[in-house]
Amino acid sequence: MKLNEAQITKTLSRFRAQVLAEDHPAVAQFRELFGQHTFFLDARGLYILELLEVPGMEAEEGEVISLADWSDTDSNKLTTHQPEPTGVVIRLKEIRH
Template identity: 85%
Template sequence: MKLNEAQITKTLSQFQAQVLAEDHQAVAQFREMFGQHTFFLDARGLHVLELLEVPGMEAEEGEVISLADWTDADFTTLRTHQPEPTGVVVRLKEVQH
């Protein structure tokens, strides 16, 4: 999912990572492989956020999905794998009572 600035801010407040800049040389390649997403990098590798949708309701949460792992201790090479849910759920919308 391609996130807007507010969604990126909310995600980063709950998931310790960095956003891969739109003009980064790897983004075009990642988009060819994985589609239009906002890509996040952390100490484990490359991730995206997928909405957790409930039929008939606007999505309020998303799950961090792992797409690639670092292959070296210097964080210079990623190895892609099948998308894997991480169990990390990000709240995108405030709960209103």
């Protein structure tokens, strides 16, 4: 999910990370692997926000999902893994527009 500025701010208020800038060299590669998302990095690895879909209803929340972990002590190399929910849920309904 691509986030707007308000959604990024809301996410960062609940999840301590950095947003990768759109022009960061790694973003193109991440998009090839994971699709169109806003990507977050922290001391553990790479994350995105996925909408929590409820059949028949508009999504109101998203959950931070872990996609890759740092595989070296210098945080220079990521190793991907199956997407893992983190339990961090962000309420988005009020800030979708």
